[in-house]
Amino acid sequence: xxxxxxxxxxxxxxxxxxxxxxxxxxxxxxxxxxxxxxxxxxxxxxxxxxxxxxxxxxxxxxxxxxxxxxxxxxxxxxxxxxxxxxxxxxxxxxxxxxxxxxxxxxxxxxxxxxxxxxxxxxxxxxxxxxxxxxxxxxxxxxxxxxxxxxxxxxxxxxxxxxxxxxxxxxxxxxxxxxxxxxxxxxxxxxxxxxxxxxxxxxxxxxxxxxxxxxxxxxxxxxxxxxxxxxxxxxxxxxxxxxxxxxxxxxxxxxxxxxxxxxxxxxxxxxxxxxxxxxxxxxxxx
Amino acid sequence: xxxxxxxxxxxxxxxxxxxxxxxxxxxxxxxxxxxxxxxxxxxxxxxxxxxxxxxxxxxxxxxxxxxxxxxxxxxxxxxxxxxxxxxxxxxxxxxxxxxxxxxxxxxxxxxxxxxxxxxxxxxxxxxxxxxxxxxxxxxxxxxxxxxxxxxxxxxxxxxxxxxxxxxxxxxxxxxxxxxxxxxxxxxxxxxxxxxxxxxxxxxxxxxxxxxxxxxxxxxxxxxxxxxxxxxxxxxxxxxxxxxxxxxxxxxxxxxxxxxxxxxxxxx
Amino acid sequence: xxxxxxxxxxxxxxxxxxxxxxxxxxxxxxxxxxxxxxxxxxxxxxxxxxxxxxxxxxxxxxxxxxxxxxxxxxxxxxxxxxxxxxxxxxxxxxxxxxxxxxxxxxxxxxxxxxxxxxxxxxxxxxxxxxxxxxxxxxxxxxxxxxxxxxxxxxxxxxxxxxxxxxxxxxxxxxxxxxxxxxxxxxxxxxxxxxxxxxxxxxxxxxxxxxxxxxxxxxxxxxxxxxxxxxxxxxxxxxxxxxxxxxxxxxxxxxxxxx
Numbered sequence: 001x002x003x004x005x006x007x008x009x010x011x012x013x014x015x016x017x018x019x020x021x022x023x024x025x026x027x028x029x030x031x032x033x034x035x036x037x038x039x040x041x042x043x044x045x046x047x048x049x050x051x052x053x054x055x056x057x058x059x060x061x062x063x064x065x066x067x068x069x070x071x072x073x074x075x076x077x078x079x080x081x082x083x084x085x086x087x088x089x090x091x092x093x094x095x096x097x098x099x100x101x102x103x104x105x106x107x108x109x110x111x112x113x114x115x116x117x118x119x120x121x122x123x124x125x126x127x128x129x130x131x132x133x134x135x136x137x138x139x140x141x142x143x144x145x146x147x148x149x150x151x152x153x154x155x156x157x158x159x160x161x162x163x164x165x166x167x168x169x170x171x172x173x174x175x176x177x178x179x180x181x182x183x184x185x186x187x188x189x190x191x192x193x194x195x196x197x198x199x200x201x202x203x204x205x206x207x208x209x210x211x212x213x214x215x216x217x218x219x220x221x222x223x224x225x226x227x228x229x230x231x232x233x234x235x236x237x238x239x240x241x242x243x244x245x246x247x248x249x250x251x252x253x254x255x256x257x258x259x260x261x262x263x264x265x266x267x268x269x270x271x272x273x274x275x276x277x278x279x280x281x282x283x284x285x
Numbered sequence: 286x287x288x289x290x291x292x293x294x295x296x297x298x299x300x301x302x303x304x305x306x307x308x309x310x311x312x313x314x315x316x317x318x319x320x321x322x323x324x325x326x327x328x329x330x331x332x333x334x335x336x337x338x339x340x341x342x343x344x345x346x347x348x349x350x351x352x353x354x355x356x357x358x359x360x361x362x363x364x365x366x367x368x369x370x371x372x373x374x375x376x377x378x379x380x381x382x383x384x385x386x387x388x389x390x391x392x393x394x395x396x397x398x399x400x401x402x403x404x405x406x407x408x409x410x411x412x413x414x415x416x417x418x419x420x421x422x423x424x425x426x427x428x429x430x431x432x433x434x435x436x437x438x439x440x441x442x443x444x445x446x447x448x449x450x451x452x453x454x455x456x457x458x459x460x461x462x463x464x465x466x467x468x469x470x471x472x473x474x475x476x477x478x479x480x481x482x483x484x485x486x487x488x489x490x491x492x493x494x495x496x497x498x499x500x501x502x503x504x505x506x507x508x509x510x511x512x513x514x515x516x517x518x519x520x521x522x523x524x525x526x527x528x529x530x531x532x533x534x535x536x537x538x539x540x541x542x543x544x545x546x547x548x549x550x551x552x
Numbered sequence: 553x554x555x556x557x558x559x560x561x562x563x564x565x566x567x568x569x570x571x572x573x574x575x576x577x578x579x580x581x582x583x584x585x586x587x588x589x590x591x592x593x594x595x596x597x598x599x600x601x602x603x604x605x606x607x608x609x610x611x612x613x614x615x616x617x618x619x620x621x622x623x624x625x626x627x628x629x630x631x632x633x634x635x636x637x638x639x640x641x642x643x644x645x646x647x648x649x650x651x652x653x654x655x656x657x658x659x660x661x662x663x664x665x666x667x668x669x670x671x672x673x674x675x676x677x678x679x680x681x682x683x684x685x686x687x688x689x690x691x692x693x694x695x696x697x698x699x700x701x702x703x704x705x706x707x708x709x710x711x712x713x714x715x716x717x718x719x720x721x722x723x724x725x726x727x728x729x730x731x732x733x734x735x736x737x738x739x740x741x742x743x744x745x746x747x748x749x750x751x752x753x754x755x756x757x758x759x760x761x762x763x764x765x766x767x768x769x770x771x772x773x774x775x776x777x778x779x780x781x782x783x784x785x786x787x788x789x790x791x792x793x794x795x796x797x798x799x800x801x802x803x804x805x806x807x808x809x810x
Contacts, residue, residue: 030806085807090647092803114650123641129566138562141555142649170569309726316730320738320746327745328595331602460572466580470587479591486597 020194020226021064021087025096027250028057028082056082057093058250066193067224069216071231071241075280079250080230084196087228088118101193114143117187121199124179125186126171132182133167136189143190150189157185160215177208184212188219195219197229201236213239234272246279253283289387293395300399307403314351314408321347322419337483340418342510346481348412348421349506353437355400357444357502359472362451362465363396370455379544386540389452390533393445425511432518436505439525444501446532447472453539456546477503483512494521497528555651559659567664578668585618585669588740589676603745609772610741611680616696616764617739619673620703621732622666628708629663632732634715644807653802654795657715686771695767695781702763702784707732709794710758716794719801735760742768762787 031051056079064070074080085091086098089105089112098105103112126135140150158164161181166174174182180200187195197216201209217240219225229240237244238258246254246261254260264279301307325343329336338346355361366389369375378385412421424430451468455461473479475498482493482503493499504521507513513521567574592614596607625632637643637660646656686692714728735758738746743754743765754761763784770780 082807085644088648090644090807091805109647110650110652113648116648118645118648120641120644123645125645127562127566129569130562134562134565138558141558142651305721306726309729312727313730313734316734317737320734320750323746323750324738324741326747327602327741328599331599335598337598460576462573462576462580466576466583470580470583473584474587474590479587480595484598485594 020066020068021062021098021100021228023063023083023087023096023098024061026057026060026083026086026093026098027055027095028086028091028093030054030056055250057086057096060096060247060250060252062245062252062255064226064228067220067226069220069227069229069240069242071229071237071244072247073230073237073244073276074247076232078248080247081198082250083247084118084198084228084230088116088196089113114190115192116194116196117190117192118196119180119183119187119198119200121180121197121202124171124183126179126182128172129170131168131170132163132174132186135171135182136167136186139186139189145190149191153189153191157188160218161185161211177204177211180204180208180212181215184215191223192225194226194228197227197231199231200229201231201233209233209235216240234276238272246283248280248283254279288383289391292388293391296392296395297399300396301403303400307400310355310400310404311407314354314404315411317354318347318351318408318412321351326419337487338481338512339510341422342425342507342512343481344417344419345422345510346506346512348408349509350478350502352405352408352412353401353502355404356397356441357476357478359469359476359478361393361397361400362448362469363392366452367455367461367465370452370461371459384540386449386453386537390445390449390536393448394441397441397445422510424509425514429508429511429514429518432522433505433509436508436522436525439522439529440501440505443497443525443529443532446529446536447497447501449536450532450539453536453543456539456543472498472501475499476501481507483507495524497532500525500528556655556659560662563662563664574665577665580668581666582668582672585672588737589614589672592740602741605742605745605772606684608680608683608685609768611676612684612686612771613742613764613768614740615673615676615680616699616703616768617736619670619677620700620763621707621736621739622669622673623700623704624707624711625666626663626670627704628658628711629666630657630660631708631711631715633661634711635718638718638805638807641807643805654712654798684772686773691778691781692771695771695784698782698784699763699767702787703760705788706759706763706790707735709791710735712791712798713794716798716801719798719805731758739764744769759787759790 030053032054058079060079060083072080072083082091086093087100087105089109092106100112101115105112126132127138136154139145145153158167161184163181163185166178166182169178171179171182184197184200195216200216201212204212213236216227216229220227227240229236231237241258243257244254244261245252261275261279264275264282270278322344325347329340350357369378375385378388409421414420424433447468451461451464454464458464475493475496476482477499482490482499485493500521504513504525508518508521592607592610595602596610600607602610630637634643634657637646637657642660643657646653646660649656681688681696710728710732714725714732717725717728735754739760743761744751751761751765754765766775766780766783769775770777
């Protein structure tokens with residue numbers, strides 16, 4: 001009996017090491033209110049409103065191994081953010097299963113989120129009006145990071161992201177690029193095994209973009225952090241992702257490498273964006 | 286004129302969009318109406334002789350107040366306008382070939398009207414089915430009804446003109462918040478939104494009636510129930526016209542000053 | 553608790569960046585409830601009593617309702633403004649943090665500008681407590697404290713219920729304000745004066761009367777059952793269904809688009 005259980009636990013552990021994230025047949029639908037223009041329909045909408053069902057995730061399956069860097073690609077509204085949200089425990093899917101580090105995110109939320117970091121490019125987790133460092137201290141307490149570990153992590157992040165100068169500044173006074181570097185640091189203070197980046201380079205200037213990419217690469221290399229990245233910037237994908245998952249209309253359309261994407265473009269001299277566009281056209285999304 | 290009409294139409298449709306808010310408004314207004322009635326009923330039973338209004342007139346007053354709440358309420362401020370003034374974006378608006386006063390005035394009227402349009406009918410309908418003296422009574426004669434309609438229009442214009450003064454004053458201060466707060470509370474109390482004006486001390490009645498605030502919702506609601514009638518009605522409507530003209534004139538004058546100021550700064 | 557304290561410090565620090573705005577908002581809060589007070593004052597100038605309750609007695613009720621509503625607003629504002637918390641994605645952020653959700657939502661907002669109203673409630677307490685004809689003793693003072701705390705719990709529960717509805721509608725249902733703002737507004741007088749039907753609703757649907765009316769009757773000596781003083785504790789049970797509803801709504805949470 002005892003032997004048997006040990007075996008099962010060992011296997012689970014091993015499985016966890018190899019496949020950090022396993023997603024099977026995820027589905028999720030949203031109900032969206034329809035609105036039409038005009039005087040009369042504005043009046044009519046007072047009485048009845050029509051709803052439309054949108055399949056944000058339609059039978060999504062994939063596996064991601066420990067230490068991989070995966071680019072999650074797709075046109076607007078394809079279901080990228082929804083997937084990230086399911087994986088990070090924000091959304092509960094209607095069907096399918098998903099294990100991250102052997103845990104089901106939405107069932108063991110607290111334990112799960114201790115091991116992940118999430119950056120939403122369009123939103124901020126820093127306190128707007130207080131120095132960035134104070135936000136960091138608060139996060140330290142929220143995640144109960146031990147003093148020694150926190151100091152070490154902080155020093156490392158400060159150096160890698162060159163935050164020295166800006167940690168004492170309130171977030172509202174930072175430029176977008178500076179803020180994004182702080183956001184990324186804030187998501188890594190508890191040393192997560194997995195980092196979700198939802199459009200981390202949106203709106204950044206060239207220098208900041210390069211700095212962010214450089215940092216993510218280093219992070220993956222040195223700490224073996226698994227990185228999952230959604231972006232519309234094809235250069236992000238090129239620079240970071242060794243693997244690309246293409247999603248459209250809630251389905252996985254392609255799971256491969258950048259050269260697979262290149263193969264889709266007929267013109268060899270096409271730019272990255274043109275390649276992506278050709279790909280979307282090919283899959284009619 | 287045509288552009289203001291187009292603008293009015295746009296804002297009006299925009300106001301109709303808030304379906305959930307409108308239904309919520311109706312529900313809220315009903316609860317408020319009933320509670321107010323019960324409240325005044327308790328005071329009536331405490332001392333009928335001290336009651337300064339006819340009970341039926343008061344019930345009509347309360348239901349009208351609920352039905353047209355969105356039209357006369359003090360806190361229909363449009364934060365967008367304050368923000369555009371504070372951030373300086375208003376400069377674009379000042380450059381357009383329309384008067385900013387007229388445009389915002391139209392906007393304010395449209396907003397108040399559209400919000401009230403959605404809420405007033407259900408409230409009035411149900412309120413008129415309630416038993417007397419708690420329901421919405423019929424107007425106190427045809428002239429009272431005519432006076433009520435005229436007075437309503439004037440009241441709406443006056444409230445909007447008053448809001449305009451507050452918007453315009455925002456050009457002169459760095460933070461308009463203080464003015465807004467004081468104006469809201471002053472208006473709330475003096476226009477009879479907290480308790481109807483006749484319930485305030487008799488000694489103060491004379492002065493209160495002369496203030497512009499008494500010409501807002503107080504005038505039409507009391508004309509409707511016959512609380513103000515005859516010559517007094519003509520006098521009240523005259524006073525409404527007077528205050529509307531004065532407030533619009535002051536607002537326009539402020540607009541001119543603002544424009545000059547901006548031009549000077551720009552040069 | 554330590555973590556809550558940290559959050560509070562952060563809120564204070566942020567607020568001090570906008571001192572003028574803070575004081576003006578607090579002033580505004582004060583003026584709004586001062587208007588309500590003026591309304592009561594002038595009504596009693598004219599009528600002297602209502603349903604047998606005197607001016608100071610009504611003020612006691614007003615102060616209980618106002619202070620408990622305000623305390624709930626100060627500390628549970630996160631639930632009150634939950635619709636915006638969902639809309640701007642703050643709630644997503646909360647979900648990826650390894651702490652209790654309720655705790656985090658509470659930490660999200662501490663609305664200290666409402667202290668303007670609390671100050672007013674305190675002033676009114678100072679006037680009403682000695683003047684309302686109650687012979688105060690230890691147990692009655694405890695009862696008064698329980699009234700305020702019970703009220704805070706009831707209002708806070710309503711905020712939680714309101715937040716639970718936001719999971720389904722995303723934009724918040726304004727008619728719920730009837731239960732919070734309405735109760736604050738009409739709780740300025742003893743709830744008994746509105747008639748039997750209202751009292752039944754305020755006892756069994758949402759237990760306002762359990763913290764505002766029945767213990768008050770005992771305080772002023774209209775009822776002699778000392779048990780009335782402890783009814784506010786019973787009103788706290790209202791938080792259970794509200795919390796369960798919120799948990800249930802949580803499972804239906806649809807995050808907003810990217």
